[in-house]
Amino acid sequence: MAAKTKVQFLGAAGTVTGSKFYIETHNMKFLIDCGLFQGLKELRQINWEDLPIHVEDLDCVILTHGHLDHTGYLPRLIQQGFKGSILGTSPSLAIARIILMDTAKIQEEEAEEANRENYSKHHPALPLYTEKDAEKAIELFESIEQDKWIKLSDKIQFRMRSAGHILGACFIELDIDEKIFLFSGDLGRNDDLLLAPPHKPKWGDYLFLESTYGNRLHPREDVEEILMRNINEIIQNNGILLMASFAVERLQLLSYILWKLFKKNKIPNIPVYIDSPMGIDVTRLFEKFPESHLIPIEELKAIKGHFELVSSYKRTWEIIDEQRPRIVIAGSGMLTGGRILTYLKQFIDNPNTHLILTGYQAEGTRGRQLEEGTHEIKIRGRYYPVKAKIERIESLSAHADQKELIEWCKNIRNIPEEVFLIHGERQAADAFRVKLESEFNWNIRIPKLEDKIEL
Structure with a gap:
């Protein structure tokens, strides 16, 4: 009889962020994903806590994809003694x-600013981790070929298969003692402009x-x-169109859509600034892969x-001072940080400002507050009245919706022994549970x- 496999849900359980799943077998210990919690303060505070496992005993971490909520805890893992491989x-x-x-x-810049401006409750304010910590994590990166079975031990192997969603994203078929543990990661759309539809699995004994x-x-x-309506309105009112965007996938998609509109003469040739150093770096990866x-x-x-691809912060302020209609695409997508906050501090109280939210807004983020109609937002210790026009484009999401998730599941030939719903807020997960139970x-x-579970 095969030994039990233990799984512990260290993130993305009852919430969308912090994806981390601890797997312990008779001869191996590893993580699927290693993400940061984002959004609600009580979740973000968990990022400062050490994991309730012996991190130094982990053999490896397997990453479904590169997003922060799936990789951002890796430097904290290093701080806790991890020395294994990071596979993706x-x-x-x-x-x-x-x-x-x-x-x-x-993290380092915000800690420095908090100490300088004295708006943190912590004295001194410290970064969650430093660039040196991040570099130590990156040194452990090991590239894995898609669609090829990789042996971890005699009775454990895994395969990564394309999940759409973002560049390089995969779901994981993990074979432990001839049982398939299927981790969906984040699944993409069937009709994405940038990426091919997700592959579909044929078997899963345990589905996450x-x-x-x-x-x-x-x-x-x-x-x-x-986009055309918003652009025409800012031209009429000499305003600014701010587009809050995730640096990975969303920024490239927005750029592509705007470019196609210009090419078809559907919008005037007004300045478009891509003010996201990280987004610019990611765009280069589209050329590399x-x-x-x-x-x-x-x-x-x-x-x-x-x-115009904007790298310098000095240029950000020059764009702010311009007296003409312009479009700015900047991160972060949920307004939790990044250059978009500099623009919001200057323009959120102006009715001629248009702000478009272009993706999922997690609980506790400024993006969610604005989506729900808040009259003011807090940025770095100060409140700003909200008078800008706020709009959300939901259909650009890089996540499969309920129908697409069910279509993905329909390809699974067997009846899984158990299905675990992860990476969703409680209400979304529970509604999906009801739908899946009626469907399958x-x-x-x-x-x-x-x-903790034993399988």
């Missing part, structure tokens, strides 16, 4: 490298399934019409030539943070 596809590791270094730099949009369908929006996406290389070059009659569980 080449594009995923390239994205993770950019995100970790950027996050570490922001994301449920971010488990309770809804993405609306059928005319994104081009929404052309086989991983659908944008023709000549289009990528044309986009870079047409829009599967045995479904919604785990809580730090729950």
